[in-house]
Amino acid sequence: MTLTQSLLIIAILIATSAFFSLAEISLAASRRLRLRQMADEGDARAERVLRIQEQPGHYFTVVQIGLNAVAILGGVVGEGSLSPYFARLFELWFTVETAQTAAFLASFVTIIAVFLVFADLFPKRLGMNDPERLAMRMVGPMQLLITVLKPLVWLFTQCTDLLFKLLGMPMQRDDKITSADILAMTEAGARAGVLALREQQVIANVFELDTRLVSSVMTSRDRIAWFQKDDPEAVLRARIVAEPFSAYPVCEGDIDHVLGYVDAKDMFQRVLSGQPLAFGQGLPLHKALIIPDRLSLTEVLEQFQQAHEDFAIIVNEYALVVGVITLNDVMSTVMGDLVGVQDEEQQIVRRDENSWLIDGVTPIQDVQRALDIDELPHADEYETLAGFLMVMLRRVPKRTDSVSWGGFTFEVMDVDSHRIDQVMVTRGGAVAATPAAGA
Structure with a gap:
């Protein structure tokens, strides 16, 4: 086999491996919401991709058969075609035995590098850019290969299913979308500039309705x-x-x-x-x-x-x-702050960079948002800033009482008939919850 023929076969193998890599990553990365939208718009290919995603066993079996077969053939053809030329080059400086060993290693590294870049890394990064569109293009040829290789696909799929059953693992992909998933997507959209920060906050507030009393x-x-x-x-x-x-x-x-x-x-x-x-x-x-x-x-x-x-x-x-x-x-x-600005300003007033004057009846979620605090202790025991102070002090607070938590100090400024009117919050308190001496 001449060098030209060998290189042509290697190129075909690389293209074949790239096809299977692209088919694999495009199906795995395709978003069901986007595919469902395309299917509802009348695209039959999107519906076929959705059905495969529900039971992808046969699809990935064909992918692995193709990738492994190509990898073996690529190693055999590449080593046999390139080693003689590398050997002739290395014989100029080394003995025959050393040149043969170096030629084998050079051929091996060259084939691995070429396959890694052109048959794996490049197609997978390409597939991540627009997975839904590529998955719909791949679904036809892949279904044909599934039919052609059906006996092998059945055998390997049964072996894989048996392993899943022995390990007690789920057989189907879990595509349940939680509120946390949606919030994560909106936060990513806000960081990418697709959503305005205020729009993202409104979406977060909608999900907060279910947790706020x-x-x-x-x-x-x-x-x-x-x-x-x-x-x-x-x-x-x-x-x-x-x-x-x-x-x-x-x-x-x-x-x-x-x-x-x-x-x-x-x-x-x-x-x-x-x-x-x-x-x-x-x-x-x-x-x-x-x-x-x-x-x-x-x-x-x-x-x-x-x-x-x-x-x-x-x-x-x-x-x-x-x-x-x-x-x-x-x-x-x-x-949020799109409406009711006057009320919010009355409840939470920022005095400077490190201090706030907050009404005692302010919802604790609003306080956390204003102070950028992720979590407060005993969060299920109160709903307002006044309730937080009562829980932390274990009694009805008096004027000048204070509590420190998470780098903030909460000091009671005014009490009216046991009702906390105003609380001064300053940044720079102790990390742990420590009631002040007045407590």
Whole structure:
């Protein structure tokens, strides 16, 4: 066999090996979501790739048969064709025996290098660039090879399946996509510039709805503006001016006996039309949606949808009112700093690079986001910054009490009737949780 013929055979073997390498990496790297989208758009090849991904045993068996056969043939042809020429070259400096050994090693290294670059590294990097498109091009020829090599494929597949069963490993690929997977993809998209940082944050906030309790965003009991059913018009007008909200609970006797709620739009319309503001004179009283305080924000949205309401009264296990929540409160959580900027500025005020003034009722998730803290201790025992301080101190905090954790110091600045109003957070506290001397 002449050198030209040998080199031509080696080139064919390299191309064949590159084909199998490309077929292997393109199938493994293809994203099912992208393939499903293509299949839904009418591309039959994408549907075929999806079916192979569900049971890829035969496909990869053919790939390995091809790769190993080519590797063996390449070694035989390459060593036999190149060794004589390397031997003649090395005989100029070495003895015949030494030249033969050096020629064999040179042929071996040359063939390995050529196959490694052109039959493995290059096709695999090429396949990673656009795996779905390449997988759809490869699926036809590969299915033909699966049919042609069916006896061998069956034999090797049965042997492999037997090993999987003996080891107790799953036979099919698990393609379940979790919320963590989606968040990881959006973070990667934000880093790559495909998604804006605010868009990525909104997506993260949507998944956070399932873990945040309603109590983390509600208007707490002591901040609720409510009416007595028999309040005169002057009291109603004064309360609206002092505390403007979209809806007001209407109670009998005290706040724990809720009769319903009145919509601010109804009151506004009656004022403009000159009608009296009195519940006994036509001011509509709506039935209040009552929800427990242990619901997640996702469950709250479901309750709003089922009841066709956007305002709810929150009660605890003792049927005592602990707060109110509106649809706007939930959506503000989703949108983050895109909406509700004034409220956020009131709750979390950054004084300088290393200090923040934070309201005690601020949801702990917002505090973590503002301070860039991944985790806090005993996270399942509280929902607000005030709750964090109570858990860490194991008592109701007093003014000047402080707690250090994760490089931050949390100092109570103001307490009103056992309620923590303001907390000063400074960067530079101890790494472990250590209540200050005042604690």
